[in-house]
Amino acid sequence: MLSRVADSLYWMARYLERAEHTSRLLAVKLESMVEQSREDADASWRRVVGALAAEESVSEHSDAFVVTQALAFDRDNSSSLVSSLRFARDNARQVREQLSTEVWERLNGLYLQLQTVTIDSIWVHQPARFFRDVMEDLYTLGGLTYTTLRHGEGWHFLEMGRFIERAQLVSRLLDIHFGIVALGYGAPPPPPKYFDWLVLLKFCTAFEPYCKEHTAAIRADRIAQFLLFDSEFPHSVRFAIDRVVEALHHVAPGVPPARRAQAERLAGRLKAAVDFGQFDDLTGSSIDKFLEDISKQCEEIHNAVFSAYIVYDAEAVL
């Protein structure tokens, strides 16, 4: 597979994962805010802004309307929903011939549809419903990707992008809720309450699976245990890293072991950390370090993949 194509597929998947995450956070937040006091809702909005690393696009005392506008529709905010979709679509367009018609037309259709939507047009109806629809369109896109593309090298690059992004997004979300990352604006929000932990599960589509595993007893340590270390839940960090490791085995067939070594070693190391970790071992400041490491190691895996397969020096392989 062309390196440029692998690059585009990888980024397309990352941006789609980000778009899905953003629309889910907004849907869940807009649905849940009616049950919160003004102060609690405000604190929780600020965690959402922090989780999406959008502190620069929102001023401290913005209301739900303004924040939603910034996170969803602000074209100048490179991490907004419309920006993520635009980048995903730009990448898809560059590798149009690698995608199935089903995948391309669904993504292109969603992109075109979002061009016509404004915050005003959704706010008068049920804004949460709108983001749920976008999210479901993105789920459909995920299904089409799974079911209409060959599960060849390109598909594994999509998987890698999607799950590296997911591991980072989920660990950042945890980080924010455990109060470790300082938000880029204003005073730190108060510690999450019972309801906020419940919302955190919903941010990760984890509420029902969590209850099946741990009953409806909402406890921060069990939530962290579940979102970090559960081996079977698709939005856990461990599950995501497993997918990354798996994808790495399938990309770049025929490449000599020496060139594969670095990326596979880094991914294996991270896999071991989440395979054998448990929350009880992480007390106090060490969870801080642990979450930070996950993000950093994802970054290192990304860099190793790029230097082995995408931007390598041609002279070196001749």
Place this chain on the structure above:
Amino acid sequence: MQQGVLQNTEDFGANAMDGAMDGTGNDARPGRDAPYKQYVLGAAYDEMFAHGGGVRPHYAALNSRLLSLAPEELSRRQQACEQSFLQQGITFTVYSDSQATERIIPTDLLPRIVTGQEWARVDAGIKQRVTALNLFLRDIYSEGRVLKDGIVPRGMIYGSKHYRREMRGVSVPHGAYVNVCGTDLVRREDGAFVVLEDNLRVPSGVSYMLANRDVVRRAFPGVFRAASVRPIEHYPQELLTTLKSLVPFQEDVSIAVLTPGVFNSAYFEHAFLARQMGVELVEGRDLLVNDNAVYMRTTSGLKRIDVIYRRVDDDFVDPLIFRDDSELGVPGIFNAYRAGNVAIANALGTGVADDKAVYAYVPRLIRYYLSEEPILENVETFLCREEKSLSHVLANLDKLVVKAVGESGGYGMLVGPHASQPERDAFAQKLKSDPENYIAQPTIQLSTSPTYVEGGVEARHVDLRPFILTGEETRIVPGGLTRVALRRGSLVVNSSQGGGSKDTWVLSE
């Protein structure tokens, strides 16, 4: 046959078939009755209506269908066509201010229909023409017999900015310089197809030919089936076969389509063809040359390429040989090509032969190389480089179309009858200062074809661009891109100047 299965669609209802079967069933007159109230029959040949206003037999089925459809239904189908293009991303990007907007090239709902008999002549004519042009290219890049024999002026060839000295002595597989040719044909007032232009460099539009078929067949399934339209869907396979024939081996041929990238207005087409052929779509930055062979950079290392279907102009192919500011090309690729280590389609340097001045000589080239009479005529052409012609052109600017020799896409031209006096005066100055750069032709009343416009069906001028593939042999799919000037009365069909396109139906009989 699947008749039983298909019968539930409305287009298979009785009234759609009546006209198809007996060619009667209407007396709607152009200029009088709906939906043709605004249909003006002028001096031009009309594809659908004969001179007296009667429907030509091969349009009878379509006519019946149009009469049976409510105006809203026509409008709905037209919108469905456009929606489909947008959804598929068949768009080109227009850059203005800071905004980049994507537009579709308008596609018209109504097919342009050509009879099997008319097509047979077109097919033979364009094949003959491309054969002669390939012989001509081989000649001027080797011994130059045609120049020595005084058939074509030496200066016109060697002085052309599209003549590539670097191509002299380069051996081109099967002598096929032009592997993909798009020949623009128009119909004269008398109904005869004549050649307006040869496009021998990187002709585009074939994806629209295929995409138009796709949407129009869905809009008129009944008429389509009744009319027995010849298929064109195998174009990508034919192209692949042509490209493969450029190398002596047939197993594991590594082929790539070279595109300038996603910002090019024809990017959709490049991606489309690569996908349809199942070959790689590459950009210059994906390729590199080592030891006179071309490689692409893949995740698993470098992979050799044998054939490149390039959709990049000559100038940008190799910055070492041609334009050194090109970032679209591949340094060193020309040497690999000259060494025979990679085949490039079309060959470099073909532009010299679709120059508008060389165009005037093509009938002579056909006689010279093939000892045959041209099957398709040229449009009468005055070379302004000849003094007598120049004074004729200057005296008749209001009747002529003047074109700059090296330009394409409808740029640098004057449509005399439609220009104002000051515009003509300004153009006359340009002509006098650089006569060699211009040719002139009488304004041809391109034929008109029924075209959907809001509220009904009107006559609009059209041309026809079939695509000719040449490798070891010559292949033509029966059809082409019909371009249509969407503005009433306009004769300019280029998409950059407000043109659209239509599906082209070539009938079996």
